[in-house]
Amino acid sequence: MRLLWLLATLVALTSAGILKDSPKERYDNFRVYKLTIQNKIQLAAIEKIGELTKKYNIWKEYDERSRQIDIMVSPGELNHFQELLKFNNISSELMIENVQERIDEEQVTPTADSATFGWTKYYELEEIEAWLDEILNAYPSVTEEFIVGKSYEGRTIRGIKISHKAGNPGIFIESNIHAREWITSASATWFINQLLTSEDADVRSLADNYDWHIIPVFNVDGFEYSHKKDRMWRKTRQPHATNACIGADANRNFDSYWLQNNGASDNPCSETFAGDNPESEPEAKALVEYLTKIQDQISVYISFHSYGQYLLSPYGHTNEEFPENYNDILTIGKAFADAIEALPYGTVYQYGSTADVLYVATGTSVDWVFNELGKKIGYTIEYRDKGRYGFILPPVQIIPNCEELMVGMLALIEKTKELGYL
Numbered sequence: 545m546r547l548l549w550l551l552a553t554l555v556a557l558t559s560a561g562i563l564k565d566s567p568k569e570r571y572d573n574f575r576v577y578k579l580t581i582q583n584k585i586q587l588a589a590i591e592k593i594g595e596l597t598k599k600y601n602i603w604k605e606y607d608e609r610s611r612q613i614d615i616m617v618s619p620g621e622l623n624h625f626q627e628l629l630k631f632n633n634i635s636s637e638l639m640i641e642n643v644q645e646r647i648d649e650e651q652v653t654p655t656a657d658s659a660t661f662g663w664t665k666y667y668e669l670e671e672i673e674a675w676l677d678e679i680l681n682a683y684p685s686v687t688e689e690f691i692v693g694k695s696y697e698g699r700t701i702r703g704i705k706i707s708h709k710a711g712n713p714g715i716f717i718e719s720n721i722h723a724r725e726w727i728t729s730a731s732a733t734w735f736i737n738q739l740l741t742s743e744d745a746d747v748r749s750l751a752d753n754y755d756w757h758i759i760p761v762f763n764v765d766g767f768e769y770s771h772k773k774d775r776m777w778r779k780t781r782q783p784h785a786t787n788a789c790i791g792a793d794a795n796r797n798f799d800s801y802w803l804q805n806n807g808a809s810d811n812p813c814s815e816t817f818a819g820d821n822p823e824s825e826p827e828a829k830a831l832v833e834y835l836t837k838i839q840d841q842i843s844v845y846i847s848f849h850s851y852g853q854y855l856l857s858p859y860g861h862t863n864e865e866f867p868e869n870y871n872d873i874l875t876i877g878k879a880f881a882d883a884i885e886a887l888p889y890g891t892v893y894q895y896g897s898t899a900d901v902l903y904v905a906t907g908t909s910v911d912w913v914f915n916e917l918g919k920k921i922g923y924t925i926e927y928r929d930k931g932r933y934g935f936i937l938p939p940v941q942i943i944p945n946c947e948e949l950m951v952g953m954l955a956l957i958e959k960t961k962e963l964g965y966l
């Protein structure tokens with residue numbers, strides 16, 4: 545009798561989809577190392593193991609300036625990994641001893657005031673969307689929803705336009721194209737809230753004199769997946785026809801030097817898989833169509849990422865050539881970085897072209913807007929930190945990070961205007 549009861553419960557649970565779903569990915573005793581690379585052989589060895597999903601995951605690709613690469617290692621691979629480091633004479637620094645502990649710490653327990661949306665914890669897609677609806681309802685005369693299109697799994701990619709007067713130059717912000725970079729959507733919602741509620745004169749002037757087009761969560765499927773199934777998910781969720789690995793790097797899928805110069809991977813299991821074709825990901829295709837439609841309304845394009853503390857600009861495809869207005873781009877970058885460093889936190893941001901200060905990356909959204917739409921000012925902001933917490937930035941750092949964003953943004957826009965781009 546009891547067995548029958550158990551069986552019936554199992555059948556009910558399975559049909560409700562509860563047991564059918566795979567459990568949440570756990571990262572017990574997964575470690576993150578910062579490696580210093582001295583030659584091509586060492587780099588090739590690390591990049592090779594980086595493609596062994598489940599065992600390894602590259603958190604931060606190799607960059608030529610620092611010669612460093614951040615990699616997550618599964619506990620079962622630790623011995624092999626250490627042997628490989630020794631054999632190749634690669635020096636390493638342990639950044640995170642147990643990734644799961646960091647993930648657990650990130651989940652703050654609800655407090656009395658947690659019924660209202662705020663910036664002391666990270667929210668799921670549904671909560672961010674509900675907040676967006678509240679904001680659109682509360683400020684109907686200056687806000688308007690815009691729809692970019694649909695994701696692979698059929699979710700709506702939503703944005704908010706904030707406009708206090710007609711004829712303002714437009715600034716477009718795309719955030720959370722990489723799913724696991726949770727600080728980016730937290731910063732985007734904070735920024736939206738500031739534009740609508742701040743009484744600071746400088747912020748008011750930012751809100752009043754520019755039209756803001758902001759997508760808080762661009763990679764909606766990936767973001768949902770990073771909350772529900774796998775905290776370390778980066779890519780989209782579109783399956784591949786011939787390979788079990790899912791998704792492409794949406795920030796390698798745009799039609800600008802697509803898959804050229806080793807700026808992306810053609811391996812579906814890589815974290816920087818470019819997709820089968822440019823715009824193979826419905827999200828990238830939708831954004832291209834939307835931006836093409838409203839291109840006349842946009843002067844500046846900014847993409848929010850983490851981590852590493854950089855303000856990156858085109859080009860991503862080469863460090864041998866630079867845009868004709870690169871001096872201006874650097875002047876604006878310096879204004880951004882100086883403003884942030886002057887805050888009491890003293891956080892240092894590096895600035896410069898992606899290929900020069902970071903690594904070659906092709907098919908990115910910012911480079912597509914710069915090269916194909918011909919917009920002269922486009923940046924990628926890589927938020928805190930430099931690897932101590934990486935993607936799992938503790939919630940107590942959300943507000944300090946946002947304060948840095950605001951002073952940086954004020955300086956960036958002021959300089960961009962002074963140089964005649966706005």
Ligand code: 0X9
Pocket residue numbers: 603604605722725795849850851856857858859860898905908909910911924926
């Ligand atoms: O590799 C990326 O896509 C970005 N870094 S991340 O660690 N967040 O993945 C950098 C993108 C640089 N942007 C442009 N080249 N425009």
Ligand code: ZN
Pocket residue numbers: 722725848849850
């Ligand atoms: Zn990113």
